[in-house]
Amino acid sequence: MKHPENMKAVASAGPDVMGLIFYGKSPRYFEGMLPELPESLKMAGVFVNAEVETVLEKATKYGLSYLQLHGDETPEYCTALRSALKASGNRAELIKVFSVAGEDDLSGSDKYENCADYFLFDTKGKNRGGNGLQFNWQVLQAYKLQIPFLLSGGIGPEDLKALEGFLLSPEGRNCVGIDVNSGFELEPGLKDDKRLKNFISRIRETENIKN
Numbered sequence: 639m640k641h642p643e644n645m646k647a648v649a650s651a652g653p654d655v656m657g658l659i660f661y662g663k664s665p666r667y668f669e670g671m672l673p674e675l676p677e678s679l680k681m682a683g684v685f686v687n688a689e690v691e692t693v694l695e696k697a698t699k700y701g702l703s704y705l706q707l708h709g710d711e712t713p714e715y716c717t718a719l720r721s722a723l724k725a726s727g728n729r730a731e732l733i734k735v736f737s738v739a740g741e742d743d744l745s746g747s748d749k750y751e752n753c754a755d756y757f758l759f760d761t762k763g764k765n766r767g768g769n770g771l772q773f774n775w776q777v778l779q780a781y782k783l784q785i786p787f788l789l790s791g792g793i794g795p796e797d798l799k800a801l802e803g804f805l806l807s808p809e810g811r812n813c814v815g816i817d818v819n820s821g822f823e824l825e826p827g828l829k830d831d832k833r834l835k836n837f838i839s840r841i842r843e844t845e846n847i848k849n
C-alpha cells in the first residue's frame with residue numbers, strides 16, 4: 639500500500655495485514671505518514687537486502703508486526719535481525735520469502751526453520767516481487783516443514799475457486815495467509831478496495847470450513 643486514502647478504504651475491506659514496501663526500486667515504495675487505521679490491522683514491512691538498522695528503524699517508526707524479507711537474506715542475517723529486535727524490545731515477526739519456479743526452490747527453506755516465523759512463497763520473476771505471475775501451487779506438495787506459510791504471486795479475483803481448492807488440499811494445510819498485490823491494483827500501489835472486500839470475505843468462508 640502506498641496512498642493514505644487508499645489504505646483507509648482497503649482497511650475497511652477487512653484484511654488482517656497491510657504491507658508497506660521499503661524497497662527503493664519498487665513502484666510501490668512507501669515513505670511518509672500512515673493515516674489512522676483500525677487497531678486490529680497489523681502492518682508488514684517489505685525489505686530487500688536492507689541493513690538490520692534500517693529494518694529496525696522502520697519497524698519502530700511504523701509499528702510493524704511483520705518484517706517480510708524479500709531479498710537474499712541469509713539465515714545468519716535473520717538470526718542477527720531477531721537478536722537486534724529482541725535487544726530493542728521489538729516483537730515483530732520475520733517472514734522469509736522464497737521465489738519459486740519449481741520444487742528445487744523450496745530446498746533451502748529448512749535452513750531458516752530456527753530463524754523465521756513464517757515463509758512466503760512468491761513466484762520467481764524478473765523483479766524482486768510484484769511480478770504478477772503465478773507458480774504451480776502443486777509444487778508445495780514437496781513442502782514438508784512445520785513453519786506456516788503465506789501463498790503469493792499473481793493472485794487475483796479470478797483465482798477464488800482455485801484458492802479454495804488449494805486451502806482445503808493437503809499442500810494447503812500450513813497455509814495461513816494469501817498475499818495479494820498487482821492482481822487487485824488499478825495502478826501500481828493503488829488497490830481496488832471493492833474487489834478486495836469480496837475476495838477477503840470469500841477467503842474467510844473457506845478458512846472457517848478449514849478450521
Ligand SMILES: O=C(O)c1ccccc1NCC(=O)[C@H](O)[C@H](O)COP(=O)(O)O
Binds near residue numbers: 664665766771790819
Ligand atoms: O510489489 C512490489 O513492488 C515488490 C517489490 C520488491 C519486493 C517485493 C514486492 N512485493 C512484495 C509482495 O509480497 C507481493 O505481494 C508479491 O511479490 C506478489 O506480488 P504480485 O505478483 O503482484 O501479486
